[in-house]
Amino acid sequence: MHVLVAFDKFKDALSARDTCKIAVEAIKKCRPEWVIETAPLADGGDGFCDTLTGCLNGEFHETTVSGPLAKKVKAKFGIVSADRLQSTVFSLLNWKSNLKKIAVIELAESSGISLTPLEKRSPWTTTTAGLGEVIQSAIDHGANGAIVGLGGSATHDLGLGALWKLGFQFLDESGAVINKAPSP
Template sequence: MVKNRPLILFEYRGFPMRVLLAFDKFKDALSAREACKAAADELGVLRPDWEIDTAPLADGGDGFCDTLAGILDGDFHIASVTDPRQRVVDARYGLVSAEKIPAAARRLLNWSPEVDQIAVIEMAESSGIALTPIDGRSPWDVTTAGLGELVKISQEKGAQGAIIGLGGSATHDLALGALWKLGYRFFDKDDNQIDGAPIPNIWPRIAKISLSSTQLPESFQIRLACDVENPLLGNRGAAAIFGPQKGLTKDRFQELESETERLADLLIQADGAYPASRDEAGAGAAGGAAFGLKAGLEAQIVSGYSLVKAWIGLDEKFSQADWVITGEGRFDESSLHGKGPGALALETIAKNKRLLVLAGSIGSIPDCPIAQASLRQISAPSLPLPEALQKTEENMRKALREHFAQSS
């Protein structure tokens, strides 16, 4: 792959440029929107004659709600819901008007005409892995109940549909916890109703699933934003690929895999359920939540990155840009195989545009296609992480000043 050309200062000295600032989050420091704003403020001082566009990046994970609801000036709300370990957590969600959503994004979402108010929900807010301690993580005793509560609360606030970002989950419960909160009930072999969240630990007791009384209007529509293409089962399935990071041990993998298959079959057979395939690309997202929400609530999967691109008008802004400045908290080899700043950087190189990548830290990138002059780590490697996080905006501004000082 050809590296992007080195900076040639006379190409832009004295000529107004159009620059696109498209950052993902700097985790635990700046949201994508905050990063874009900080860079825009600084660059506006450094190059007051330049035209600046911003496009905060996200997929279905952290920052999804902030980016989508924030860029359309949506309303943010906080709700107290059940966290993965069945404690109380405050979860944030947004409400946006469907008519404000750009046409390209509306086409991807394919809403019915009656959907006017839309909730933007991040699964990680209620059911995220960050809400569980690193030590002792286990997929057996965590639930998506809070996600179901958040969907219901947003509907009571006026939403006729919801977009759920599926990144960053702690769970492997097929979203049965969410379905439980939205009207599904679970029964043992003697047809006795099982009380409590249907966490995997109690799955062996479940013999039947049924929709008792729906908690959502029939017209309520759900879209699932994710870019995971894994099926529910098998060596590329939810338990095999994502189970270990959620605490699944090798000796219990087959147990969870078998129970996942059995519970998926029970859900497909449930009264009130909708057709769903365990083998569909994306069914394994968020511990099988994509499968469960499709079977239980007729949700539809959309590409998170494609949705965000259309939502923020990234393609049009990119086509008009002379410069692209992107980045995130950590930029490494995996960034070039994702669908955020790395993908944008590669596209910038392919289109022979000027590129600058800013990151809190830069990891190893063998055969890096990005010129070294276009990669900038904003925090000194010796800086302790807490201090580096605290100084992220300051360091970003400083990096921009230093980088563009060479053209003065």
């Protein structure tokens, strides 16, 4: 028998990789002759970076960034070698073959709802500025491409906070530069 074990995380309990590992161990106890493959899953939110970076044998990095309420938080991101990705990924994303290091970034690590206390949750007062800071840190670590999981967000600022942190400028209706990040 060939079996595929494919789990997403159990929120606040187990990562996708840990869940798959536990399931394989349990199945092996009952059916040691079965051939078992695993495929940890992620939906782009919590666990995306851990799952994808781990499955692609990448390296993890941590950086301190602005959280959704502009308070400092630690955010993890991954760097994977581009040769670990199948050529179909490059085709689907219309990427050039000169990419060497791909960042795996999870919005929830820097601008996630899990980082925002219930009483302070409001898309009008939260920002993705930390996402821009994570992207810049990944660039500083040599990444020249990125896959960003956008689930688990605490904000709906359209990524303007991230773009602002990456040096983009925004103008008001009169054409004057807005000198602060959108939200908070």
